[in-house]
Amino acid sequence: MxxxxxxxxxxxxxxxxxxxxxxxxxxxxxxxxxxxxxxxxxxxxxxxxxxxxxxxxxxxxxxxxxxxxxxxxxxxxxxxxxxxxxxxxxxxxxxxxxxxxxxxxxxxxxxxxxxxxxxxxxxxWMAAICVNTVEAEANNLPMPTSWQDLANPVYQGHVVMPNPNSSGTGFLDVSAWLQMMGEDSGWTFMDGLHQNISRYTHSGSKPCKMAASGETTIGVSFAFRGARLKEQGAPLELVFPSEGLGWExxxxxxxxxxxxxxxxxxxxxxxxxxxxxxxxxxxxxxxxxxxxxxxxxNFPANAEELIIDNDFAWAASNREAILAEWANRYDNKSEAE
The missing domain is CATH 3.40.190.10 (Periplasmic binding protein-like II)
Incomplete structure (x- = not known):
């Protein structure tokens, strides 16, 4: 003992x-x-x-x-x-x-x-659009295939995306649009998109979670979150827009x-x-x-072919100016933190 x-x-x-x-x-x-x-x-x-x-x-x-x-x-x-x-x-x-x-x-x-x-x-991690197929059918909404589609007035009030001032996913979206479309056309696109946004969320995964639960029809989010929710049985279609995907x-x-x-x-x-x-x-x-x-x-097999040639140095050096301009234009629809 x-x-x-x-x-x-x-x-x-x-x-x-x-x-x-x-x-x-x-x-x-x-x-x-x-x-x-x-x-x-x-x-x-x-x-x-x-x-x-x-x-x-x-x-x-x-x-x-x-x-x-x-x-x-x-x-x-x-x-x-x-x-x-x-x-x-x-x-x-x-x-x-x-x-x-x-x-x-x-x-x-x-x-x-x-x-x-x-x-x-x-x-x-790369951008994706999470679409609730049940809500899309109920609201007679077409399935988007491009970023430009999201500025179509048919989607008014049905889109949620992350605030780039708090969300890395939101920032990679905004940065990618400005790089892909050019700065003037990029801001013009976001002006149109803003008309369809119901709110900007604090986190990058929340828009996809909201789409999964039916709180919104379309959530601009990232592929990882959408793939995992779809695997868990959510009625989601993951859309990878034809213009290319922002990534980080x-x-x-x-x-x-x-x-x-x-x-x-x-x-x-x-x-x-x-x-x-x-x-x-x-x-x-x-x-x-x-x-x-x-x-x-639930990821595309050619994921690396879909991402844009992202200029990270440009995005980093222009980050403060981009976020300030975005907030000045669109912050009125941001949810409280």
Whole structure:
């Protein structure tokens, strides 16, 4: 009995020492909330000595928070934020350059262009239109096939899209329209679209969720959310507009000044590992390591052919002006945060 008690006490002491030795990382993210536990669990299978404390919100909110904390950073790592946001943070001197293990295996599109990159990419999310087929039939609405279709007055009051000031998905849409159509034609298109919008949402996934539940007929959202909801049985048709799709790199970076640099580097190393890429591919059809991605249910097989040639540097440098102009024109239909 004494030996058993000693063994139990030793085990408890060992566990306590292990817990005390665990490094904690504050990780800012815009990854979908339902996936955060999976990300941490998979990482901890390889690195149980590092605990992730998540701070999660929409892309615009996390970006604004990081900028507000510039002089007193609170995050150690950003794991899952739009590449354009990380370019903005890089330009502010807020990211610590680091060449993670396995960098050479990444596609050039999925890394900062500097020799020692300030950010590395994980996956790409792309725009899509979620259409509730039951509501479309009930309202005698045709199935859209293009972005321009959404400006047709027949859809008045039936369209919801994300606010680009808070949503990365909203911003990639607006940025892509301006790049595809040209700035003057892009704003003209958005003027017409605005007439059909019932509201602009805080998050990028909400319009598709609203379409899935019948709260709206059409939700401008992103493919990952629509594919998952359709898989769960929602009466959705996913439309990938003929003009091309805006998209964004979801990326990872170390915040300059972190007190946990070694652990932060460990996380970034893992974030571009093959195991991580296979995890991202469970929801995203395009990942940063060529040759890894397998088809994802309800995604088009030619996903990479549908995305536009996105000028991320242009989008990042013009982000503030684009968002200000958008708010000036359309913010009257934005929902409260």
């Amino acid at each position: 004494k030996q058993l008690k000693k063994a139990l006490a030793l085990a408890a002491l060992t566990a306590a020492m292990g817990a005390q030795a665990q490094t904690e990382l504050t990780v800012y993210t815009a990854v979908e909330a339902e996936d955060l536990a999976k990300y941490a669990e998979r990482f901890n299978e390889a690195h149980p000595d590092i605990k992730i404390n998540w701070v999660r919100d929409s892309t615009g909110v996390i970006t604004a928070r990081l900028l507000a904390e510039k002089e007193n950073p609170q995050a150690d790592v950003v794991w899952g934020l739009a590449g354009t946001s990380l370019l903005l943070l890089k330009n502010e001197g807020m990211l610590a350059p680091y060449a993670p293990e396995g960098l050479d295996a990444l596609s050039p599109k999925f890394r900062d262009s500097d020799e020692t990159p300030s950010w590395v990419g994980m996956d790409a 790199v979801e990326a990872t970076a170390i915040v300059n000044g972190t007190d946990n640099l070694e652990a932060a580097q460990t996380l970034v190393n893992w974030s571009i590992s093959r195991d991580a890429m296979e995890m991202y591919n469970e929801g995203y059809a395009i990942v940063g390591m060529p040759g890894v991605a397998k088809p994802v249910q």
